[in-house]
Amino acid sequence: MTRLFNDPDAFAAEALEGFTAAHADRVRAVPGGVVRRGGPVAGQVAVVIGGGSGHYPAFAGLVGRGLAHGAAVGEVFAAPSAGRIRRLARAADGGAGVLLAYGNYAGDVLHFEEAARQLAAEGVPVRTVAVTDDVAGAPADARHRRRGVAGDLAVFKAAGAAAESGAPLAEVARIAAYANARTRTFGLAFAGCTLPGADAPLFEVPAGRMAVGLGIHGEPGLGEAAAPTADEAAERLVARLLAELPDGVARAAGQRVGLLLNGLGALTHDELFIVYRRVAALLAEADVTVVDPEVGELCTSFDMAGLSLTLTWLDAELEARWRAPADTPALRKGVLAVAGGTGPGTPGPSGGTDQRRAATEAGPKAPARPGPAETEQPCPAATAASRHLAHRLVGILDALAATLETHADELGRIDAVAGDGDHGIGMGHGSAGALAAARSALTAGAGAGTVLTEAAEGWSDRAGGTSGALWGVILRTLGTAFGDTGRPTPRDVAAAVGEAADAVMRAGGAAVGDKTMVDALVPFAATLRAATARGLDLATAWQQAATVATDAAADTARLLPRAGRARNHAAGSLGTPDAGAHSLALVTRTVHDALTDHH
Numbered sequence: 001m002t003r004l005f006n007d008p009d010a011f012a013a014e015a016l017e018g019f020t021a022a023h024a025d026r027v028r029a030v031p032g033g034v035v036r037r038g039g040p041v042a043g044q045v046a047v048v049i050g051g052g053s054g055h056y057p058a059f060a061g062l063v064g065r066g067l068a069h070g071a072a073v074g075e076v077f078a079a080p081s082a083g084r085i086r087r088l089a090r091a092a093d094g095g096a097g098v099l100l101a102y103g104n105y106a107g108d109v110l111h112f113e114e115a116a117r118q119l120a121a122e123g124v125p126v127r128t129v130a131v132t133d134d135v136a137g138a139p140a141d142a143r144h145r146r147r148g149v150a151g152d153l154a155v156f157k158a159a160g161a162a163a164e165s166g167a168p169l170a171e172v173a174r175i176a177a178y179a180n181a182r183t184r185t186f187g188l189a190f191a192g193c194t195l196p197g198a199d200a201p202l203f204e205v206p207a208g209r210m211a212v213g214l215g216i217h218g219e220p221g222l223g224e225a226a227a228p229t230a231d232e233a234a235e236r237l238v239a240r241l242l243a244e245l246p247d248g249v250a251r252a253a254g255q256r257v258g259l260l261l262n263g264l265g266a267l268t269h270d271e272l273f274i275v276y277r278r279v280a281a282l283l284a285e286a287d288v289t290v291v292d293p294e295v296g297e298l299c300t301s302f303d304m305a306g307l308s309l310t311l312t313w314l315d316a317e318l319e320a321r322w323r324a325p326a327d328t329p330a331l332r333k334g335v336l337a338v339a340g341g342t343g344p345g346t347p348g349p350s351g352g353t354d355q356r357r358a359a360t361e362a363g364p365k366a367p368a369r370p371g372p373a374e375t376e377q378p379c380p381a382a383t384a385a386s387r388h389l390a391h392r393l394v395g396i397l398d399a400l401a402a403t404l405e406t407h408a409d410e411l412g413r414i415d416a417v418a419g420d421g422d423h424g425i426g427m428g429h430g431s432a433g434a435l436a437a438a439r440s441a442l443t444a445g446a447g448a449g450t451v452l453t454e455a456a457e458g459w460s461d462r463a464g465g466t467s468g469a470l471w472g473v474i475l476r477t478l479g480t481a482f483g484d485t486g487r488p489t490p491r492d493v494a495a496a497v498g499e500a501a502d503a504v505m506r507a508g509g510a511a512v513g514d515k516t517m518v519d520a521l522v523p524f525a526a527t528l529r530a531a532t533a534r535g536l537d538l539a540t541a542w543q544q545a546a547t548v549a550t551d552a553a554a555d556t557a558r559l560l561p562r563a564g565r566a567r568n569h570a571a572g573s574l575g576t577p578d579a580g581a582h583s584l585a586l587v588t589r590t591v592h593d594a595l596t597d598h599h
Contacts, residue, residue: 002302008197009429012053012075019060023329027063030091032084034060035070040094045163045172046070048089049101049156051108052077052422052464054195055216057330058152058299064328065336067160069094075429076195077217077422078465079107081472083457085115089124097125097169099159101176103148104130105217110469110507111460127173131155133185133310136213136222140244149216150262150299151183153331154312154322161324164336175321181247182313186240188233189214189221189306193265195421198412202421212236214308216264216301217420230271234278237309242286249313253287258312258322263297266305272296279309292323298330382447382484389448389487394438396594397455401431403590404583411579418561418573426463427583430471433462447484452476466508467580470517473507474500490538494529501525515561515573517580524549524588539595546588553581 005011020029027034033050040046049059050072059071070092074080079102080088089098100116102108112128119126132143133151158179162172189211192201203220205211210228211221228236242252249255261276263269276295283290291314299308314322325334382390404411404427411424437458441451452475460472481496482488488496501521510516512523527548531541556578 002194002196002198005196008195009425011196012073015053015056016060016073019056019329026327026329027060030070030088032080032088033071033073034063035088035092036063036065039069040092041069042094043096043166044069044094045096045167045169046089046092046094046098047101047156047159047163047172048072048085048092048098049152050074050080050085050088050112051103051105051152052079052217054193054302055299057297061330062153062156062298062328064326064331066157066164066324066326066333067328067331068156069160069163074464075422075462076425077420078426078463078468079105079111081461081464081468082111082114082118083461084464085112086118089115089119089126090122093124097127099163099169099172099176100126100128101152101156101159102128102130103152103216104132104144104146105148105466106508107464107466107469108148110466111464114469125169127169129155129159129173129176129180131180131183133180133183134213134215135184135186135240135244137215147215149185149187149310150260150308151180151185151310151312153260153294153298154183154258154310155179157324157326157331158318158321160326161321164324175317179312179318179321182249182318183310184241184244184246185308185310186237187214187262187264187306187308188212188228188236189264189304190227191266191305192220193302193304195302195412195425198421202416211306214264214304214306215420216299217422219418219420230274231278233307234275234282237275237307238279238282238286241309241311242288246313255287256289256291256314256319257283258314258318259283259290259293260298260308260310261293261295262299262308262310264304264306264308265297265300266303267307269296272307275307291319292333294331379441379444379446380450380484382445382450383486385487386447386449386482386484387442387445389482390438390442390446390451393448393451393455394435394442396591397431397435397438399590399594400587401428401435403586404428404431407583407586411583414576414582415579417576419579422465423467423579423583426465426467427471430459430463430468434459434471434475436462448488449479449481449483452479452482455479467517467583470504470508470580473503477503490532490536490541491529493538494525494532494541497528498525513559513562515556515559515578515581517578517584519556519559519578520549520553520581520584520588523552524584539592542588542592542595546585546592549588550585553577553585556581 046069048070049068052074072080072085072088131148132146134147134149137146159176162175192203194201213222325336408424408428415423434455438455441454456472456475460468477500510518528545
């Protein structure tokens with residue numbers, strides 16, 4: 001379990017603060033994460049990576065010359081928000097464009113792709129690559145659905161080496177996608193991880209058994225098998241990866257691979273080395289040459305007792321990128337040239353190469369790219385009626401934040417059945433962020449629309465993850481519909497909720513029946529629209545809709561998930577409602593209580 005922490009809610013921020021202090025010669029803190037010390041580098045493509053906290057060295061530990069230019073860091077097991085990613089990318093941008101690279105999870109996809117849209121709108125050339133290396137996540141013919149796990153390293157390394165060589169953005173993106181297409185990972189675990197402040201692991205493995213095909217967010221494995229010896233674990237890992245060769249790799253014999261044997265948090269290096277001795281022998285027997293193997297912890301999951309094997313099938317191009325020098329807090333390979341020269345770094349005090357100096361003297365610093373002002377903007381004009389409504393909305397957000405904090409553990413337990421158990425944390429963080437932003441806007445004299453828009457940004461930025469992105473969509477859509485000059489009628493409110501439901505389905509790609517929040521949101525919106533169309537007042541109509549949403553959320557227990565991370569554990573989620581649908585129903589009931597109290 002995680003033993004040393006202060007406030008669990010501050011775990012991610014305090015860990016990042018300590019990391020930055022420990023590696024101040026290589027990185028510096030910026031809003032949303034870290035960038036290279038001394039950057040950005042003029043004329044060099046910026047490779048920006050990122051994901052949730054709890055995976056160190058991924059992601060901040062991979063920032064440095066030859067690898068990433070910056071890392072956007074989210075809350076525990078939650079994707080960083082689009083706002084964090086955009087701010088981080090602007091801090092890392094050296095004028096040659098930005099590559100955003102991330103693991104293929106729903107929240108990461110939503111936030112990184114939204115950040116890319118925002119950057120493009122600001123005139124920043126940008127490309128994205130989602131890593132899909134986990135062979136257990138989906139069949140080979142559906143690789144676009146696979147998760148990004150420890151193979152992130154191979155993709156980030158290829159992109160970083162290409163950028164370091166001066167390649168343009170299109171080429172850096174191409175090599176990253178190519179590395180992803182030729183990288184495969186498979187993992188095993190013997191015990192789940194425990195989140196900070198939790199009193200039990202997210203999943204348990206029976207004695208004498210192991211979980212097979214696990215992710216990196218505390219999800220249960222996709223299957224179980226008898227616990228192996230070290231050699232048997234190596235044999236299972238190698239056999240699974242040799243069974244699926246990437247396109248263009250005709251046969252294993254005679255091939256060369258970049259290799260990562262990765263510990264997930266609790267295994268010792270000695271155990272990993274014992275496994276690797278057999279991995280190396282098995283690959284040699286298959287006539288596969290291992291190039292510059294990495295054995296250690298490069299993508300963890302708190303204290304999960306597990307390991308994974310990653311193979312990147314190399315050709316001359318990928319081998320050059322895999323073997324290229326890098327100097328980061330967590331990965332140091334080869335010797336990088338000092339700025340202004342072509343040779344290795346200068347001799348240090350011990351007579352060896354002073355790679356730390358080389359790491360921070362990377363080249364001419366780029367001037368800041370002109371962008372939108374981050375300073376406080378004037379509050380849009382609002383009518384007295386809209387400001388009155390804004391006051392009521394802040395009261396409702398206050399009630400939501402209190403309710404979601406009370407139910408955070410319950411939502412986390414539901415989510416842990418087939419997910420990573422962070423839904424309660426995310427909803428608590430998001431609602432608190434929304435409330436703080438809304439209060440600030442209200443104090444500035446904002447109307448209802450602006451209060452909701454600011455609340456949307458606060459929720460998304462504080463929560464990150466899938467829930468942060470989608471609740472940001474809901475609040476932003478409502479804010480646009482309400483505006484700052486009118487007072488919406490019950491029918492107007494119902495229409496806005498319907499627009500929000502449509503926007504959530506467009507953003508997340510889920511439909512009714514997929515076992516997501518959509519299963520509660522769509523019938524809620526339809527019932528509210530029908531009730532207000534009959535002339536019911538908003539409180540009465542909302543009560544009817546909230547009852548329908550609550551029943552619909554409970555009914556998701558009978559569904560198999562077809563979208564989101566839970567789809568990988570479909571059978572295990574039967575009998576448990578979807579956490580997102582359950583929390584949405586909880587929100588609707590809380591709003592109804594607030595509407596009733598007002599009356």
